[in-house]
Amino acid sequence: MSTTAPQPDLAVTPSGEVLERRRIIAILTALLVAQAMAAIEGTVVATALPTIIGDLGGLNLYTWVFTGYLITSTATTPLWGKLSDLYGRRHLFHATIVLFMIGSLLSALSQTMTQLIAFRLVQGLGAGGLFALSMTIMGDVVSPRERGRYQGYMGGVFAVATVTGPLVGGLLVDHANWRFVFLISLPLGTIALVMSWRLLRLPFTTREHVVDYPGAALLVGWVVAFVLGLEWGSAEGWSRPKSFLTLLLGAIFLGIFVVQQRRAIEPILPPRVFAERVVSIGSALQFAVGAVMMAASIFGPLFLQVVVGVDATRSGLLIVPLTLGMLMTSVGSGQIITRTGHYRSFPIIGSFISAIAMWQLSTMGVGTDRWAAMARLFLLGTGVGFIMQVVLVAIQNRVSHADLGVATSAANFFRSLGQTFGAAILGAVLTARLDIHLAADLPDSNLDASSLQQSPASLRQLAPDVHEGVVSAFASSIHEVFLLTLPMCAIAIVLAIATPAYPLRTAAAVGGADGPPGH
Template sequence: MTATAAARDERAMPKGRDLYVVLGALMLAMLLAALDQTIVSTALPTIVSELGGLNHLSWVVTAYLLSSTASTPLWGKLGDQYGRKRLFQASIVIFLIGSALCGLAQDMTQLIVFRALQGLGGGGLMVLAVAIVGDVVPPRERGRYQGLFGAVFGVASVCGPLLGGWFVDNLTWRWVFYINLPIGVVALAVIAAVLHATGERERHRIDYLGTLLIVGWAVGLVLTATWGGTRYAWASAPIIGLAAGSVALIGVWLLVERRAAEPIMPPALLRHPVFALGAAISFAVGFAMFGALTFLPIFLQVVHGVSPTLSGVYLLPMMLGMLLSSIGSGQLITRFGRYKIYPMVGTPIIALALYLCSALDENSTTLSMSLRFALLGFGLGLVMQVLVIAVQNAVSYQDLGSATSGVTFFRQIGGSFGVAVFGSIFSNQLAGHVADLARVLPPGFDPAAVQGNPRLLDRYPVAVKDAVLHAYAQSIDSVFFWAVPVAAARVRADLVPARGPAAGDSADARLRGGLRRGADRPVVKA
């Protein structure tokens, strides 16, 4: 990039009030995408009771995660090639269309299909919002602002279930999706008015084959996790075939990416130590976070008998913990320039919190649950956005979108795996506990139906109710227990940022390459 182009880009960066307006619109758009990963959870029992299809319950969440995951790398790469503003606007429009259709769904199949469309737009919202921060904020300030974006996840993690519960109790579950429309329109208008379009008018070669392959193996892996142990036995031909096919597609994809003119995820990026480790930790965090958030409302509504709205209130400590650690770690990174300590501390905290959650039961007090939820949120806030900061400051500006989308992609695919695997574990555990209770249950009683309507238990004797609630508590506890080893990923000592640009590089390269002042001081250090 020439010095003239660099100077032009720096002048185009919004400043002062315009910068805060842009960041506000980006956070609003990201809030939409983050909410739709959690807002549906508290409404699921009501949705199932109205539309039916209990066997497909997990797909309401998985379809969104899978679609957003598969599209994330493409959004990131296209943003690097053609500029991010127009693509960001397109992703908002797709997301809003999907939201409107979800609210109009008449059966579970329609809802799942429309959730997939919504996820397609949501994938663009997530990755492009974070990548645009890299466009409009110098590296030395990214810690402060990325911490705010991490706080958005904290707000969504609790406001999602809370809003979902309130809509179910006071309006209808369809407002879980309709609420996106006015918020999305505001974000769209602000982005159109304030954010400057960037990107040069050049012809690029889109990596269609690489995109199809990455979608293929991502879908294959999630289907393996979703169907294994539920629809098919783990050792059955369909599951073995899906797993083997996914691994084969990964191998072909890696070969294709090495030869592609403009690969969707450059091979050099995959070999980058900071990116590789960041992607691995993002997978673990996504696995733990999305899996836990899917089953915590079910635990609260079924086992403790709280309303959908109150189940969101019970999760407020998680939001407070995430807000505190995300904003605090961002401020400290901006001030001291060091980031490695946060994921090193955060991942063991997440594992400990999940282990403590695995000991919850129907007799757990509100204080006991709140402390566990707060600890889980605190650990998540220490890890999530710190990884984005590390990766953005370690790669070249030309790969900023691909790197950001890569970290988001692995977090999303981890979330898809988490929901699918946890759902399989929960179903198997519940089936086993119900079999043990067969002799005390009334004829024709289906304990699985309690998940769709917890009030069914009020019709039966106290002994039956207590037995079923205990079975649910034990089954959900197993979910958290098996999440512990996944969340216990540790950060290696070699998590260090790439060397910054040389002293002769342009001002733009020094700014975006991660230098705080001069040419020899990286904005973030191990």
């Protein structure tokens, strides 16, 4: 039986409702504002933290301002996705916005570092839902064929918000107060809440279900254990029992979690979803690309500050080309996918470009100027932009609507895991290699790699000969870190080539001739 595809400016929801492009754009705007709010808060604290420590104290706890947010946002992403499949997305989306705003307000009112960390955990809970549900809701209202265009916008906004967060934080600290770093979420959240409340109407049919509480606890347990183990190992050294035992505990929890998912009636991460090759390969590709992107996002600015010699604010501006590259290809590839209905070539092209960019980044040294570094970062951004949102469109195209939330959140979850693992492992490698290079080049200096990384600006106070040796040690160490990303780039290329190609459906709901087999 033949079907008539919807017009390019219309979308068909799972209930058969036809949405005009004007309403789609309005819904998209609400989702973009919500996602940008969460993405900014993930990085905006970076430049404000020294001022916060000066006001609240708690220098020994400062890493938990980042780690706490990271743990709760990463660990709860699949939970929100699964809950949205069970209970519907509209009210859960509103709840995550409110939860995030409450965490933001309480963070702004914090009087101690302990309070700030606790309230950042609340922020992270909301952020996990915002990341998972915003992409899933887009899958509810737009067909995969049209989805590339709109998710390209979402990917671009996410990239801009993430990378410009530190710059926004610096401006707020310099011209207002560090508490505004958190208060900026309140007007953004209000806009997203009001718009989504008025515009978002997602039909949902209730069904009998059993929540997998043991699976949820095990998921949070192994993610928390792995993140803590990696953080402690990176900060305190891998020889200490604390980091090793925590990682071992995480591995045990992970093993039990896998068994539990096979037994559960309503698993958090259903094995049947990962039996679909596009989902399993796409999730692994998201992990690899997340690790590579995080390496450039962290060690690119560090190279600019230490080796090139720019200040922190300017290094944040100089990494903007990474964002521009992602924005350009994320939006561009989405437009092409909408016109052609084909997606498979973009992750392959993006993986090769990313590998070339990381190889070029690994060639940077003491003589590299800022423009050469910016060009390499721009090249990496173009590669990553071809991958992230395109893979998400491919995944959503191959799952039933009943599994749309869990499949979307799984892709975001593995990307976050890749970023977390990449940051911790490569950070540990940088510290270890920097200690070796400092000991070889400056044996009498007694300089500590960890303290130098935390305060690059202090390097300018060193004697000229010592400063030259430290800069050389940093350049060599960052070179080795970027080299280590090349195997991950190679894995990404293999995964991209292995990704199956399927026609993109022209209706948002799976079913009929357009639905994948077996769903």
